[in-house]
Amino acid sequence: MEDTVPTHYWHALDDDRVQCDLCPRACAMGEGQRGLCFVRKNIGGEVMLTTWGRSSGFCIDPIEKKPLAHFYPGSAVLSFGTAGCNLTCHFCQNWDISKSRQMDRLADIATPEAIAAAAARHGCRSIAYTYNDPVIFHEYAIDTAQACAERGILSVAVTAGYVSPAPREEFYRHMHAANVDLKGFSEEFYRRLCSAQLGVVKDTLRYIARETDVWLEITTLLIPGENDSDAEIDAMTQWIAEEVGIDVPLHFTAFHPDYRMTSTAATPSATLRHARAIARGNGLRYVYTGNVRDEDGQSTHCHSCGAMLIGRDQYALTAWGLDASGHCSSCGAVCAGRFDAQPGNWGARREPVHI
Secondary structure, three states, X not given: OOEOEEOOOEEEOOOOXXXXXXXXXXXXXXXXXXXXXXXXXXXXXXXXEOEOOEEOEEEEEEHXXXXXXXXXXXXXXXXXXXXXXXXXXXXXXXXXXXXXXXXXXXXXXXXXXXXXXXXXXXXXXXXXXXXOOHHHHHHHHHHHHHHHHOOOOEEEEEEOOOOOHHHHHHHHXXXXXXXXXXXXXXXXXXXXXXXXXXXXXXXXXXXXXXXXOOEEEEEEEEOOOOXXXXXXXXXXXXXXXXXXXXXXXXXXXEOOOOOOOOOOOOXXXXXXXXXXXXXXXXXXXXXXXXXXXXXXXXXXXXXXXXXXXXXXXXXXXXXXXXXXXXXXXXXXXXXXXXXXXXOOOOOOOOEEEOO
16 A cells, blocks of 8 residues: 655656656656655656655664764754655665565554654654655655644754755754765765765855754764775865864764675774774764774764763763753853753663554
8 A cells, every 4th residue: 555645846847757856866757656765656647746644664763773872962852754865875784675676565654743742752852864865755744744843843864865956955944953964975975875966065065064953973884995085085075074063973883785785895993993083184083983892983082182072882871071051061062063061861761663
């Protein structure tokens, strides 16, 4: 069964096809055909979303898992996704969901109001649109964000940032935080391994940082031999410092062999630490390592005096050195981010939820 709703970002072509305008792929579809994302389909001469109200599952996570290090640390976030994706990443770490072409994977049926009620019932500070990219379930994500906002629950997008300008502007009006995957820093990498364009993602990062109040963090999955050279990391982090901002946290995470890259070796911890050193050398104040055990690389330090502000052991908080206004307790320097007076106490738990 498909639950379809009309979409807004499309137009009719002269040859009886319709073109989806949600992302730069501009998929042209004849009657009954789907776009590359698989979830947007020409039905009766208009583009419909076929996964509204259906999810691949719901789970309460620590916000640190998104990863977001400076957005209400220690708080619980209700995470969910649907199926499909508008990129073709050979290294996808969630490929069983994002590359799914089976609508029966979407076993959990939930309206936006039911999701908001569940998040409130379980004490979640926020809800995350994740596992696959919320760009492709644009309407469902926005409807859910609006229902959550009525209950004071915040919305977090975990996304590759591959979206066209008009829907991007509408989408981020409803988001409070985003973690954007900057998958590499060459057009060749994006073309060969993602069938996409780096320039589009750079535009999204600049847009969020400069034209919205959305809290932004960036993640780069370092893949041995593909995007982990000193030259590429140096160029990327210089660009982030100049175009996005030195206060935007950057997460370097470890690749593990999966999907179409099972013969590529896992990322050594030393590669992540080295990348972190390059990024900090280029002026980025908050740089983290992920998917490895590295307490120093996952903890937040004051950019001014070096004091420990937030200690982390993977997803668990171990120390807190911020005052009630988000300043360093040692020297008074501000720590960029969104903080409560005290950290949350969700810990490292992962709790599946049925709506």
